[in-house]
Amino acid sequence: MYYILDSVLDMTGSVLAAGDTVDTPRAGPVIEVRDLRMRYGDKEVLVGVDFTAAAGEVVVLLGPNGAGKTTTIEILEGFRVRSGGHVLVLGTDPADGDEHWRSRLGVVLQSWRDHGKWRVRELLAHLGAYYKDYSTPGRARPWPVDELLEVVGLTAAADTRIARLSGGQRRRLDVAIGIVGRPELLFLDEPTVGFDPEARREFHDLVHRLTDVDSTTILLTTHDLDEAEKLADRILILTRGQIVASGSADELSRQVAGESEIRWTCDGQRFVHSADDATGFVRELFRQHGDAIGDLEVRRSSLEETYMKLVRAAEGSA
Numbered sequence: 390m391y392y393i394l395d396s397v398l399d400m401t402g403s404v405l406a407a408g409d410t411v412d413t414p415r416a417g418p419v420i421e422v423r424d425l426r427m428r429y430g431d432k433e434v435l436v437g438v439d440f441t442a443a444a445g446e447v448v449v450l451l452g453p454n455g456a457g458k459t460t461t462i463e464i465l466e467g468f469r470v471r472s473g474g475h476v477l478v479l480g481t482d483p484a485d486g487d488e489h490w491r492s493r494l495g496v497v498l499q500s501w502r503d504h505g506k507w508r509v510r511e512l513l514a515h516l517g518a519y520y521k522d523y524s525t526p527g528r529a530r531p532w533p534v535d536e537l538l539e540v541v542g543l544t545a546a547a548d549t550r551i552a553r554l555s556g557g558q559r560r561r562l563d564v565a566i567g568i569v570g571r572p573e574l575l576f577l578d579e580p581t582v583g584f585d586p587e588a589r590r591e592f593h594d595l596v597h598r599l600t601d602v603d604s605t606t607i608l609l610t611t612h613d614l615d616e617a618e619k620l621a622d623r624i625l626i627l628t629r630g631q632i633v634a635s636g637s638a639d640e641l642s643r644q645v646a647g648e649s650e651i652r653w654t655c656d657g658q659r660f661v662h663s664a665d666d667a668t669g670f671v672r673e674l675f676r677q678h679g680d681a682i683g684d685l686e687v688r689r690s691s692l693e694e695t696y697m698k699l700v701r702a703a704e705g706s707a
């Protein structure tokens with residue numbers, strides 16, 4: 390997902406120019422989507438998407454290229470007008486979202502290329518100032534710059550010009566810009582593309598901190614299944630314009646009629662077997678061989694195997 394950065398600045402400026410300052414505590418879901426439909430010309434991209442996200446939940450949207458993940462996120466952000474269906478984000482229809490509503494959302498864009506001559510601290514302080522009017526007793530806005538720099542791991546780069554940041558630092562800056570207003574709901578569209586493993590791990594820690602410290606609700610898309618498994622409270626699989634599965638990685642693997650792989654040794658020999666009922670199989674194994682069993686391992690389908698099965702089944706090619 391790419392945005393023209395001028396429009397981001399416009400959005401930031403216009404969004405935060407004025408407004409009332411009371412955040413409504415949320416009793417219901419933070420995101421509520423029912424029968425969401427989207428058509429580009431005569432091409433139907435979303436044909437009835439349904440899901441909700443609760444406060445503080447990390448929901449990961451998975452799906453093949455072109456499944457409609459970015460389209461869904463852009464509709465929820467209020468950047469795209471849907472063709473049909475019911476959508477509420479923080480209790481408001483994004484099509485009617487005002488500046489105060491926008492001030493409660495965070496969007497991480499790909500990627501902040503403007504303002505190359507500005508220094509990191511300077512840009513964050515500048516953008517953060519727009520959120521001041523939206524501070525509430527429960528949520529002081531913006532995030533104090535030094536704390537924010539610390540949270541995203543950019544303290545050492547605080548006085549570096551943006552044009553001189555490495556790819557990983559730039560992405561952290563993107564995240565910092567997305568959360569400077571301490572959003573209640575954060576949208577992350579493929580946030581770790583181009584990250585090295587260390588930057589990716591740091592980013593995952595950051596996501597956990599945001600949910601722990603700030604109870605931020607997060608909707609994230611990724612093609613990285615390890616990332617989905619590490620971060621998600623709930624995974625949604627979108628394919629052919631519909632959510633075809635929803636649950637934790639474990640719950641999804643249970644939904645797929647899959648076999649577990651059991652490995653063991655017995656009297657110095659190695660064995661491997663696949664079974665639907667791993668527990669029953671292992672019970673029987675011990676009943677027959679008792680103490681002679683060693684090095685027992687039971688492996689459930691990986692998220693990748695589960696994902697592939699669910700997508701293929703939905704696409705009718707399983």
Ligand SMILES: Nc1ncnc2c1ncn2[C@@H]1O[C@H](COP(=O)(O)OP(=O)(O)OP(=O)(O)O)[C@@H](O)[C@H]1O
Nearest residue numbers: 390429430434452453454455456457458459460461
């Ligand atoms: N502005 C547009 N006009 C016409 N078609 C579009 C437009 N934006 C997206 N599409 C089409 O809608 C479908 C869904 O695109 P979208 O970007 O939402 O998918 P995605 O799941 O985010 O894909 P990816 O994983 O590749 O980022 C694709 O077939 C895409 O070509």
